[in-house]
Amino acid sequence: MSLLKLEDVCKAYQMGKVVVPVLKNINLEIERGEYVSIMGPSGSGKSTLMNLVGALDRPTEGRVLLKGKDISRLPDDRLATIRQRMVGFVFQQFNLIPRLTAMENVELPMWFAGVPKKERIKRARDLLVQVGLGDRLTHKPTELSGGQMQRVAIARALANRPEIILADEPTGNLDSKSGEEIAKILSGLNDEGKTIIIVTHSPELARMAKRIISLRDGEIVDDRVS
């Protein structure tokens, strides 16, 4: 059984009176431990695909199966639980909560999942040490560089030990050196067995992945293992 399976998935948005199709008949299977990059020009539907895979959104048609279970028609709170347990998001804009320290940002998903405080603190510290921020635990996002912020975001994504890490242009806002560090961390996570799916414009980052899927106008035009 695949970790992730999309069957004839379509997604369309209502823009006023016009229905705009974003994804058309996507069929896709991703196995546990894969490192997949999704490429394509803007507007090709990459982020929408990412939202569907990450249980942030539901398809208009078709089915999204996570570990064989159909999640395409689940109510909001069930989707929230799946995001809590199964998926970790990394965004281009880092999306940290500015008022919270690095530790607190990493603790947040564990808080939602009901992890006891002691355990939360221990795990958050371990994760921040793991991404090389052991000396930045109580810093606020504004006191961190872009690369450091993205590392906090990765630690946060790992907080509830998800099977899948979804990264949307994780190096898009970073200088090349920080970008390389982030790419290295992601590869490392994949080596440890995490399934990584990244959306990117960057050919260098895409090349780190073992499989590259290309999207154009809401359809998969290429899917190859490098």
Added chain:
Amino acid sequence: MIEYLELTIKNLTFRKMRTFLTLLGIIIGITAIVALVSIGEGMTKAVNDQFDKIGADKIFVASMMSGGGGTGQSLTDADVRLVERIPGVKFVTPIYTLVAGSEFKGEEKALPITGVPAKAAEQTFSDARAFRLMEGRWISQGDRKKATIGFKVHDDFYRVKVNVGDKILIQGNEVEVVGIFADTGDNDMNQRAFMDFDYLREIMGKGDEITEMVVRVDDISQAEAVSIRIKEALEKNHDTQSFVVLTSQELVKQITDSFKVIQVVFGGIAAVSLIVGGVGIANTMIMNVLERTKEIGIMKATGAKSIHVLRMIVVESGIIGIIGGGIGVLMGYVISLGINRAAEQYLGPNVLTTAVTMELALFALTFSFVVGIISGVYPAYRAAKLDPVVALRS
């Protein structure tokens, strides 16, 4: 829960000015409530003090005829004897009250006088707190041409101070002052002389008429029943319009009723300011939700359920409510103290003593918390319903 509180404090301190302005709305409302209610409590307390002054075991019977030009017959000694025989009555003190011409050191003035049997005077009034002697003694048995006078009569009623041992001319008769009461805070009581009942009637030519009687009952709990019996007995000889019978309780109730109107008005003003405060909280929380849309999207993406978001916003507005309430209670207390000092300055001591009770403080805190929670419900609902995809994009 502690986590929500931590998060709330971080959120509130992040936008200090806005938090302060929002708090202000609630602070003003709660301050108004606490200050106004404390004045109300002070008034009630003043009435109760008055009640203590009168004494709780008394029934007052007053003739409506004397000096009023009514048609019926005035109350007389015969009525006193009638009332004395009613079961439950301990004893009856007849009283004759009038304003008589007086002269002291050549200065003539109209002086209110209460005539009360000299032997019963102290017994009738001494337990009432209003009458504490400053000097001398009560008129007592055999004191025909003696008087005990109120504080103002001694102090500044006449150009020259009247002291114990001085003689005042009442209707041309020399009357010796044997005692002076301490200041009661009540001008009607302060500006009055107490003389023997029989002697006063004699020199004023009033025959067997009385203006009032003070009835003491055996058992306070029976006061109401006894007062009804008195009314029935007197109705045999008198027109029902020609006299009134009032228990101490009824007297106090008449005063408290008039205060209720004031308290309702006060309460109304305070309620309006609280509603305004609540709208202020709701407005701030809606702004907060709008401003934090992206953050709420992030929280949802990292696994927050609707209930987490809902609780976060409601706790935050509840906290604003209770903090505002706490500051409001303190400010209301300060204002209440200020009113006390002003009342002491302008009305005299112990006339109006405002009180912020523990109940009032707790009520105000609970109320402000509830207002906060209610104000947060709608913004919280909006936040919880946000689509994470849309929220993240904002």
